[in-house]
Amino acid sequence: MALDIRIEKIAKSRVDEIDFHNIPFGKVFTDHMLEADYVDGKWTNVVIRPFANLSIHPGNAALHYGQSIFEGMKANRSADGNPLLFRAHKHVDRINASARRMCMPEVPEELFMEGLKKLVYLDKNWIPDVAGCSLYIRPFLFATDEFLGVRASETYKFMILLLPVGAYYSAPVKLKAEEKYVRAVQGGVGEAKTSGNYAASLLPAQEAKAQGYDQVMWLDGKEFKYIQEVGTMNIFFVVGNKILTPETDGAILKGITRDSILHILKDKGYDVETRPITIEEIMQAGKTGELKEVFGAGTAAVIAYVSELKYKNDIINLDAKQFQIAPMLYDTIQGLKTQTLPDKFGWVEEVTADEPNFAV
Ligand code: COI
Numbered sequence: 001m002a003l004d005i006r007i008e009k010i011a012k013s014r015v016d017e018i019d020f021h022n023i024p025f026g027k028v029f030t031d032h033m034l035e036a037d038y039v040d041g042k043w044t045n046v047v048i049r050p051f052a053n054l055s056i057h058p059g060n061a062a063l064h065y066g067q068s069i070f071e072g073m074k075a076n077r078s079a080d081g082n083p084l085l086f087r088a089h090k091h092v093d094r095i096n097a098s099a100r101r102m103c104m105p106e107v108p109e110e111l112f113m114e115g116l117k118k119l120v121y122l123d124k125n126w127i128p129d130v131a132g133c134s135l136y137i138r139p140f141l142f143a144t145d146e147f148l149g150v151r152a153s154e155t156y157k158f159m160i161l162l163l164p165v166g167a168y169y170s171a172p173v174k175l176k177a178e179e180k181y182v183r184a185v186q187g188g189v190g191e192a193k194t195s196g197n198y199a200a201s202l203l204p205a206q207e208a209k210a211q212g213y214d215q216v217m218w219l220d221g222k223e224f225k226y227i228q229e230v231g232t233m234n235i236f237f238v239v240g241n242k243i244l245t246p247e248t249d250g251a252i253l254k255g256i257t258r259d260s261i262l263h264i265l266k267d268k269g270y271d272v273e274t275r276p277i278t279i280e281e282i283m284q285a286g287k288t289g290e291l292k293e294v295f296g297a298g299t300a301a302v303i304a305y306v307s308e309l310k311y312k313n314d315i316i317n318l319d320a321k322q323f324q325i326a327p328m329l330y331d332t333i334q335g336l337k338t339q340t341l342p343d344k345f346g347w348v349e350e351v352t353a354d355e356p357n358f359a360v
Contacts, residue, residue, distance in 0.1 A: 003046055003114045005034075010050040013125065020128045023166050025136075025300065030123040030162040034115045037144070038105050038156040046111065048119050051161070057146040061153040067143035068195040069098040072299040074134040075120050075162075076338045077127040083120040083135070083351040086337045088113065090256045095139060097254075098192040103152040104141060111158070112139065117351045119160055124351075128164045134337070136165040136300065168232070168300040172307035172320040173214040175230060175294075177279050178204055179312070182221035183228060183251075190228070190251035201231055213310065215296075219279055220251070226276045233296030233304060234258035237277065238325050239285045240292075247274040257297040257333070263345055264332050270325075279311050286316030294318055295326040303330040 010031045018028060029051050036046040062068045071091045075083045092113065096106040116137065127135040138161045143153030181204040184190020189197060204216045215231035227246050229235055234255040237244045243265055248254050265272045285291040286309065294306035305320035320326075335341030339348060 006047040008049040015125050025165045030126040034119045034160040036158045059146045061145040062142035066196045070140035071095045073137040085349045087347045101192040121351050133166045136163045169304045172305040174308035175217045176208045176213040177311040178216040183218040185221035230296045233298035238293035240290050242271045244273050293323045
């Protein structure tokens with residue numbers, strides 16, 4: 001079923017002003033954005049319009065009580081110049097899992113996908129044609145009630161923004177295992193991609209930075225014993241000939257890049273374990289030389305090599321130049337996303353002008 005999506009085009013694109021070889025992450029937005037409102041239990045007013053500021057009531061419920069969730073996805077350019085979406089339906093599922101946890105309405109798959117495809121096709125000239133760069137897609141949903149009582153909002157806004165981006169981390173990262181602050185506990189909102197989780201990570205990240213570290217590696221909130229994830233990514237360890245990553249247990253974000261990696265590794269016959277992993281066992285493996293590689297995985301970061309791990313008074317240094325699995329995964333994921341490798345998992349969707357009801 002085709003949705004009624006109104007399209008208001010800008011008079012003149014800004015794309016020619018962009019230096020695609022020098023794009024800072026998160027600062028450059030494309031010409032258009034998608035907006036839809038949830039009012040009286042229904043989605044309405046679906047519009048793609050020129051990128052512009054919003055006008056927000058000072059009593060906006062999201063500003064005060066944090067009903068706000070988001071996704072991070074990427075698109076690349078096909079050989080024909082069309083947008084290639086990567087695992088978009090997984091992101092629909094995840095935003096709706098976050099919505100359920102945060103007591104927000106789900107975004108219908110049709111609204112998300114049709115809106116996204118039309119928007120990304122309209123702004124397809126913004127997809128960087130530069131190796132390692134992509135179009136970052138930021139779908140998000142927030143409360144819009146103008147009311148200061150604490151209850152679930154009755155109205156919401158769903159939006160999609162597009163940003164051409166380069167690498168999130170330009171060099172290997174140093175991680176500090178966090179011993180004072182926690183990100184999430186069982187029964188909390190750690191699995192939801194909700195804004196407050198990121199706000200709560202800022203002070204620990206700032207303190208880690210002051211000590212020379214790029215990110216914190218979160219430990220579980222009960223015993224400070226089990227590894228959870230890293231500031232903006234899931235985490236993987238190569239120990240001997242096994243590849244380990246914490247199992248998602250309700251407190252860890254179910255990363256889609258994490259899931260892609262698990263599929264790729266299993267497909268290639270690697271020995272993979274998803275299970276509770278203690279910080280002690282990783283530090284011990286670091287001391288004996290069994291710890292071969294550590295890397296983070298996320299949509300924005302793709303694969304980020306880790307060059308240092310600190311826990312209490314111990315430091316493990318890793319030579320990222322010797323890593324073999326992390327670069328193989330980066331190349332495979334980028335190859336799949338850009339269709340330079342065959343899409344054996346059926347993860348890639350090309351958006352063309354021939355889609356039904358799709359004229360823009
Ligand atoms: C992503 O990897 O897309 C994220 O959402 C992490 C971050 C940039 C907040």
